[in-house]
Amino acid sequence: MALKVKAQEKLQKIGKYEGTYRYIMMPELYTSLSQEKVIKEAAMRSGVSKGIMQACWDAAGEVIKAWATEGHSVALPGLGTMRFGIRAKSVATADEVKTGLVTSRRIIFTPAVDLKDELANTAIQITCYDRDGKEVKRVTSGDSGNVEDPENENPNQNENGGSNQNGGNTGGNTGGGNHPGSGGSDMN
Secondary structure, three states: OEEEEEEEEEEOOOOOOOOOEEEEEEEOOOOOOOHHHHHHHHHHHHOOOHHHHHHHHHHHHHHHHHHHOOOOOEEEOOOEEEEEEEEEOOOOOHHHOOHHHEEEEEEEEEEOHHHHHHHHOOEEEEEEEOOOOOEEEEEEOOOOOOOOOHHHOOOOOOOOOOOOOOOOOOOOOOOOOOOOOOOOOOOO
């Protein structure tokens, strides 16, 4: 199996390369699999009925959601762990701390070593297309297979230069739910 990527020659309209054509890489064959298809395949591989698999899937989802919103890091078998966290502005004194400093709630996924190894060992196939859509080159990866691990990138400093106050464990216990947001810095 391989990850399929296309490199399309596109005119850059902003930034350092404005006005020039550059090859931009993007996934070629990523598709969204329906929950029904995943359950059907899991039932077939496990030898249990689709109905039983659906009940187990639903129950596991409810347990994960309940425990994660109580501040637990929850194991996702064969995949890794997930937990909820926050992004928040930092302040100089305890008197300034208030809920309005929270800028977003996050879902943090930490992949299992086996999953990262699988990704590292998966080839990447790149097909290059010129600005007219004509295929001009195919390349198969010969890279080292490095897998990004955002949790280990300078663990005591967040993306805005601020310090994570719990020794690098970004995320913290929000006790929150399903509330999208963006921006801000980590403060736990």
